[in-house]
Amino acid sequence: MQRVGVFICWCGTNISSTVNIDEVVAAVKNMPGVVYSKDYQYMCSEVGQNLVKDAIKEHNLTRVVVAACSPRMHESTFRKAAKAAGLNPYLLEIANIREHCSWVHKDKKAATQKAISLTKAAVAKAILNQPLIPGEVGVEQRALVIGGGIAGIQTALDIADAGYEVDLVEKTPSIGGKMAQLDKTFPTLDCSACILTPKMVDASMHDKINIYSYSEVEEVNGFVGNFEVVIKQKARSIDMEKCTGCGICLAKCPAKTALSEFEEGLSKRAAIYTPFPQAVPNVPVIDRETCTKFRTGKCGVCAKVCPTGAIDYEQKDERLNQKYGAIIVTTGYDLINLDSFGEYQYADHPDVITGLEFERLVNAAGPTAGKLVRPSDKKKPKKVVFIQCVGSRDKSERGKSYCSKICCMYTAKHAMLLRDKYPDCEAYVFYIDVRTAGKGFEEFQRRAVENYGVNYIKGMVGKIFPTGDKLKVNGVDALSGEVLEIDADMVVLASATQAKPGASDVGRMLSISTDRDNFFTEAHPKLRPVETHCAGIYLAGACQGPKDIPETVAQASAAAAKAIGILSKSKLVNNPCVSQVDESVCSGCLACTKMCPYEAITEKMVEQKVHGKIRRRRVAEVNAALCQGCGGCTVTCRPGAIDLKGFSNKQILAEVDAICQ
Amino acid sequence: MSVIANNAAVKNAQAFEPLIVAFCCNWCSYAGADLAGTSRLNYPANIKIIRVPCSCRVNANFVLRAFQRGADGVIIAGCHPGDCHYMTGNYYTRRRFSLLKNLLAYVGIEEARFKVDWISASEGNKFADVMNGVLEKVHKLGPNRKLRDSRWRR
């Protein structure tokens, strides 16, 4: 007979205001197996944990039930406490009487009854718990970083500096990401390239970092410590070993018709190209859709001019299999498509541009060599209107319900840059709210108003009417109630950020979840912001939600620290709640092996003596290191020969019975 | 039967408090239920949750056992297809319980009493909605007698 101790937490008033603790304590005393019960205000506190530890020792408890908050919150806390008191941690069960009871019910009587019922189920299950001992599995001491923007670069550098190999996979021909496109960065107005390119070079020079540019992760299998990944290296059509990055091919290529992705379509590039001069690696790529050689078979100029013979038109996609201990996802963000915002004329008028295009227009290395002019006629603008919240905080189907977070700051920055370059040019900013939470952010925005004379207007723009060579901006000043018309030369739209369109596919590949806006979901919004629900996979940067550079870098270093935490271990402790086979019952049909998502079940032959006869037959065998404990196999097994430790058939049936009493 | 007992029976019938057993996968639906809690959403106390690692851990035995033991409705909630923490577990759940649901309906169990749904960790609202929806339908149907073990006292 097991000796069960039940500990009931008040959680301050979180539980006790809806659940009558005294009644629960009284009911618990009558539950089969229960020899001790205790309630306390904060069971998770040190005092509370000590109550558990002391009771285990004093009352020789063999099973423990804690009725408190969700096991997702404090199961590990109480398991550690049980372990400290000498009890196998897996002999402890949690009854979730906060999230699943006191917080969702108002009727005190009903909530109390339910709390009793949930506790009873936990007691019934706990009685059937078995001591479990986690196994160990080796760790591949190498990390994979998916996405080579500032988040990926920072993560890779931090992990590599800690002494571990890192593979950095970037989809485009160069690392650098969105930050490489920026001109200046808020709130200090230092040059983006000046702070980013050294990091890009560091990453490329680091002996522990391998950059796979123009590559994509195609397949991910395995689990924390042992991810098996297939990386597709897209055919670059250039031999990376031979190329010296001299750039002759770029200059000589006759097919200069494609719009430059890096320049946001504001200039053209050749079919053979490096996205930007500081690209890392500084090796071009042939865009096969634009290249005359690939389209017609004729040309081949680049091959002729290449001094090292690095051009290889026959190159094919290659696939690389690699094992990793941890994966960090840093796939970044995109701007939304503005097609449905017809009133702003973005698609129809060249002088209506996005913030990112503005960055390129003011950049010294940009398409206008830093001369800020209207894209349409290359004239200097005299009046520029900035519109914030284009698609952000937008509940309609056109936009995104969230705040894109960076627009208030970069719009202030843009307006300042404009006023700095052309003090005679007027700047108007339409805003709904200005949000400048962040170190030095408010001061920065106020500087735009107070020192740079930027006109901030609380209100929105209804429509833009292109009239002559002007853009008539019809807006409102909501504070005064005056309807405004501004003859602008240029309009800059702070378009909303969004998750990468392929994010949900990446999520599926990695078995990590995405939220309704397709941003990756962190394991806990407050306490585990860089972890995912999948152990060993971490998040950094704007793929998890809109973020500015300081936050992204902070998160990148945090994710790196988490990954290093895994890589620094030679062995990882397994989840002991894995499947096991009762060989005497197993019929060897191997249905379990067919559904196991981890191929953790294999077959073996056994010989059994039955009624004096030797029978040779197949049975299933679980590899505990591979099994992740989903329990799917147990259901394929009709006779119940394979069962899941910690969630056994008997335990769940006992819970069902108890909950139905 | 005495008049008093009879009255009590009538009263009991009026105060029908359904019992709904919900099997929730640890990673999505259980977390969704936690979110419903942290968001202080409201759903009736008649719904009681049993945690399973994955919706594919739920055996048809568990569902029938719940009905045997007096449950008026049973819910299985897992991650959305494609979002399974164990990659593919819920695809099997989908097949297994599509068939079981049809089989239960075929032998005359009202369809509203057995529900499978996909609730992600971020869908606290959906969790409350699904639970309220099932409860409402089960309430209309009244207590379940089918499959119920006559010896079991709830």
Place this chain on the structure above:
Amino acid sequence: MEKIKEEIRQIAREALTGKKVDIILAWEKGPLWYDSYPAFFTKEEEVDSLTWDSFCINNLSKYLLEETMADKKVGVFVKGCDALAFNQMMQDNRIRRDNVVVYGLPCPGMIDPDKVRAKRLNRGLTEVKQSGDELIFVTKDGEITVPAHEVYYDKCLYCHYPNPVVYDQLIGEKVAAETALDRSERFSQVEALEALSAEERFAYWDSQFSKCMRCFACRNVCPACSCERCTFDDDDLDILGKAREDSEDQFFHLIRAYHVVGRCIDCGECSRVCPQDIPLEKLNRKLIKDINALYGEYQAGLDPSTKAPLVTYQLEDADSFTAGEKGGKGT
């Protein structure tokens, strides 16, 4: 069939004398006219009692379970449905193929003794001879000829696989595979039940299930029920008691049907052997029908290398929880 019977006997004798096999698994004629029961033959001289007639309904594949595991070489005769069963057991790894020699017997159909009795053809019956599509009942009072389909089992009339789908040696000529009744007709009884209301369906099944005395004959005869230890016999798990209780009858039948999902070859043996005449095939066929509708046509036992419907999936599988209405016309 007469001619083939002699051929079978010859094959059996040669296999035993030539030590090709240790045991021959076939049928033997019993004392009653409809008795052709399974028998093991280990000696050449025993083979004279081996039979092959229109009453060899018993499926021999299930008997291979013990024998092949015991490292004995077994020769077995299989009809069309037995071959499906053989494959299903192969798929479940319950037969060691290298220990078996399979002799395939194209099957013209088997006679349902109940139909014979209903026609009162059993009086003084000594022998039934097959002649094309007709059967000649030889009685003391003379010969009576009836169209074969009038006395064959219903399941034989739907049978799509009269010729064995697996064998080492085929005996006799293959028979025509077209069925006497439209194959989709086998679901007509399921559809009739689906058309009822939930209450009516429950009333129907409750009346059927409550007849059950849990003799487990349905399970024991089933080629898909080949577990080492049936979950219903698991005293520790204790999911099924021994009491006379409707809910337990219902539990047993639902779980039994559910355990053979995608594995039931639709041989109908469960219903045939049920002493209480519970129409178990209506449960099995409901599940087969749904599998076909939801996941594409699937015939268990046709190809042991395929994955059964419940151990595979498609990304685009129907989500019938929201579509609904598959179980019947709703409540």
Place this chain on the structure above:
Amino acid sequence: MVSREKITPDMAKKEVVRICEISDENIVDCMQCGKCTAGCPAVHGMDILPHQVIRLLQLGQIDQLLQSEAIWSCAACFTCASRCPRAVDISKIMEALRLTLVRVKGNNRLDIEKVPKLLDKNIPQQAIVSGFRKYVK
């Protein structure tokens, strides 16, 4: 002579709730960005601007609205609704405000007798029909 009186906000006023019910719009969604006003083609004849209409509703000041010209100036062209980032359809709210007035007996905005005099041969038939719909019980 300007005279300004203090008003007391009343967020839960039952007349406001009624307007929300009739229009089936959620006024708390409005963030007062003014995009409706900025794009409104009829704004020139409005004493109270569209975004202010919602603000006044949020403050419970429905009487001002019922006395305003703005609700009658609204052409119900739905420009505001199609652009509102908060998915609030102000044209429906305007309609609800008008309805609470014209549905009261004898409160027609348009005197039917006077219609022939107002007619211009260039007015499309549609406009007459909508005019009746908008101004008459």
